[in-house]
Amino acid sequence: MILSGALLLTVIVGLLSGAVAVSPADLFHMLGRRLGVTDDPERLTDSVLWAIRLPRVLAGAIVGGGLGAAGAALQGTFRNHMADPHLVGISPAAGLGAVVGIAVTPVGGPPVIMMVGAAVAGAGAALIMRRIAGRVVESNQFILIGLALGLGMLAWLGAIVLAWDSPRVPTFTFWVFGGLAGSTWSTLGAGTPVVIAGLAIIAASARSLDLLALGETEARHLGVDVDRVITVILIGVGVVVGGAVGLGGAIGFVGLIVPLLLRRWIGPGHRWLIPVATLGGAVMVVAVDVLARTVASPVEIPVGLLTAILGAPVFIWFLLRVGRRRS
Amino acid sequence: MTPAVRAEEVTYRRGQATLVDRVSLMAEPGDILGIVGPNGSGKTTLLRILAGDLIPSAGHAWIQRVDTSHATLQRLAELRAYLGPDGVAINPFSVRDVVTMGRHPHRRAMMEVGEHEAIVESAMERTDVIHLANREMDSLSTGEQQRAGLARVIAQETPVLLLDEPTSALDIGHQEMVMSVLRSLARGGTAIVAILHDLNLAAAHTDRLILLDQGAAAAVGTPAEVLTGERLSAVYRQPMQIMPHPHRNCPLVLTVDSDDHTA
Numbered sequence: 373m374i375l376s377g378a379l380l381l382t383v384i385v386g387l388l389s390g391a392v393a394v395s396p397a398d399l400f401h402m403l404g405r406r407l408g409v410t411d412d413p414e415r416l417t418d419s420v421l422w423a424i425r426l427p428r429v430l431a432g433a434i435v436g437g438g439l440g441a442a443g444a445a446l447q448g449t450f451r452n453h454m455a456d457p458h459l460v461g462i463s464p465a466a467g468l469g470a471v472v473g474i475a476v477t478p479v480g481g482p483p484v485i486m487m488v489g490a491a492v493a494g495a496g497a498a499l500i501m502r503r504i505a506g507r508v509v510e511s512n513q514f515i516l517i518g519l520a521l522g523l524g525m526l527a528w529l530g531a532i533v534l535a536w537d538s539p540r541v542p543t544f545t546f547w548v549f550g551g552l553a554g555s556t557w558s559t560l561g562a563g564t565p566v567v568i569a570g571l572a573i574i575a576a577s578a579r580s581l582d583l584l585a586l587g588e589t590e591a592r593h594l595g596v597d598v599d600r601v602i603t604v605i606l607i608g609v610g611v612v613v614g615g616a617v618g619l620g621g622a623i624g625f626v627g628l629i630v631p632l633l634l635r636r637w638i639g640p641g642h643r644w645l646i647p648v649a650t651l652g653g654a655v656m657v658v659a660v661d662v663l664a665r666t667v668a669s670p671v672e673i674p675v676g677l678l679t680a681i682l683g684a685p686v687f688i689w690f691l692l693r694v695g696r697r698r699s
Numbered sequence: 700m701t702p703a704v705r706a707e708e709v710t711y712r713r714g715q716a717t718l719v720d721r722v723s724l725m726a727e728p729g730d731i732l733g734i735v736g737p738n739g740s741g742k743t744t745l746l747r748i749l750a751g752d753l754i755p756s757a758g759h760a761w762i763q764r765v766d767t768s769h770a771t772l773q774r775l776a777e778l779r780a781y782l783g784p785d786g787v788a789i790n791p792f793s794v795r796d797v798v799t800m801g802r803h804p805h806r807r808a809m810m811e812v813g814e815h816e817a818i819v820e821s822a823m824e825r826t827d828v829i830h831l832a833n834r835e836m837d838s839l840s841t842g843e844q845q846r847a848g849l850a851r852v853i854a855q856e857t858p859v860l861l862l863d864e865p866t867s868a869l870d871i872g873h874q875e876m877v878m879s880v881l882r883s884l885a886r887g888g889t890a891i892v893a894i895l896h897d898l899n900l901a902a903a904h905t906d907r908l909i910l911l912d913q914g915a916a917a918a919v920g921t922p923a924e925v926l927t928g929e930r931l932s933a934v935y936r937q938p939m940q941i942m943p944h945p946h947r948n949c950p951l952v953l954t955v956d957s958d959d960h961t962a
Binding site for chain 2: 450583593595640
């Protein structure tokens with residue numbers, strides 16, 4: 373409830389803030405015209421709101437929601453609270469898949485091919501990490517391998533983007549630090565169904581995620597087909613992250629700190645954690661995107677830079693706290 | 700009557716090593732069967748074959764009439780519950796949540812929510828964790844986690860319980876308590892197969908024992924039949940002596956120094 377209110381609030385703030393000044397009255401004016409309630413003449417703010425702000429804010433909510441849920445699901449699957457789509461290499465892989473998708477799309481073709489490429493690559497990376505998790509015992513080693521996988525993917529991605537140097541491909545900055553500035557109704561239309569399809573898979577697996585917390589052997593003894601369930605969840609995560617990366621580039625730390633903070637508040641049960649992390653992630657990205665547009669206005673800061681500036685200290689604090697508990 | 704658990708000549712090989720070597724055993728409903736033996740004698744491997752986790756290289760294992768190598772995970776979860784040596788892996792769920800997860804195989808049973816809850820509460824009472832019901836698992840001591848894990852497998856309400864060292868982390872009072880919980884479950888018709896390290900606990904509280912030595916059954920029978928000084932000394936490579944327990948009608952196992960062995 374609180375989070376739904378917070379989401380609505382951040383969305384409104386997100387619509388009102390930016391380079392062109394927009395008042396709440398302008399917002400109602402645009403809504404009135406769009407819904408056919410009023411026939412007032414069009415204002416400049418109408419097109420700013422409709423063509424630029426609204427798709428951007430919605431993209432932020434979808435990207436953030438997807439990343440929050442994906443982080444919660446990954447942490448449950450790997451029983452590792454450091455697992456995050458960015459840290460374990462899924463986001464960079466999805467970026468690489470997106471660029472390959474763009475490369476095979478004919479000029480002027482729909483963005484949906486890019487989204488599919490990102491989703492397939494994201495799911496592939498998630499399943500590779502599952503194989504790796506089966507071979508390592510140390511959770512830190514797992515995260516380090518994920519980081520290495522991600523850095524490798526990012527290097528390939530950078531090489532392709534920089535060598536290709538085509539206006540059809542977003543800049544390397546977008547793939548490293550994300551950005552919502554390029555959001556249009558067209559990309560939103562291609563990315564949203566992808567994210568929602570993945571979210572549906574994750575949400576349907578919430579009970580299995582709870583049972584996995586007992587341990588894979590214990591879950592199997594309770595009748596859970598662990599290998600199948602984990603494969604399904606990881607495909608769901610990869611698809612969500614693919615859609616999110618296609619929409620907003622690689623935005624880090626959302627999938628890490630949103631579940632981390634919310635789990636302390638609402639407890640570990642995934643039937644609550646998944647929907648709440650979805651809302652929480654949406655709030656975080658929409659809010660941070662407002663900052664990204666306004667702190668250095670008229671210059672924009674990539675949204676992923678800000679999530680990293682905010683998220684990195686939280687992550688370090690968490691690692692120190694875990695270390696202290698162990699000793 | 701169909702035995703609750705039966706194994707016939709099960710063998711399990713991994714690479715060159717034979718971890719379990721032609722072991723046969725049987726437990727009727729109401730029996731407590733103890734598996735004893737030194738480290739590395741194949742106790743856990745044998746239990747995991749009975750559970751259907753491992754498919755034997757040769758031989759067969761059944762729970763009731765179901766061959767555990769061919770049963771679905773759901774069917775197995777209705778037939779047997781399994782408690783590993785570490786009880787339940789560290790997790791942030793509450794004891795009540797974890798014990799409730801034991802009801803998972805019965806989620807489609809025609810039961811009211813209240814019936815499931817009553818089973819969960821009574822399982823927590825039996826293993827003396829009801830006062831910890833709302834505590835998180837990772838805030839408990841190892842012994843408390845082990846008792847919570849036992850409550851979870853009791854809540855699973857299966858005709859067979861397979862327990863891998865259910866008392867390893869418990870103080871002596873709770874060890875006796877857990878064994879008497881197992882006895883009362885057995886009186887209700889549950890068949891229990893438990894790996895036990897403490898030979899005196901096994902002697903006092905099991906109906907039958909199987910003593911494993913390097914994967915093979917060195918002896919099968921009642922505690923009095925299996926636990927002889929000569930046999931234990933040979934299998935454990937440690938001189939041991941048997942005395943009658945002064946109060947309980949069971950053998951008492953003592954370790955002795957090598958020069959006392961013949962005394």
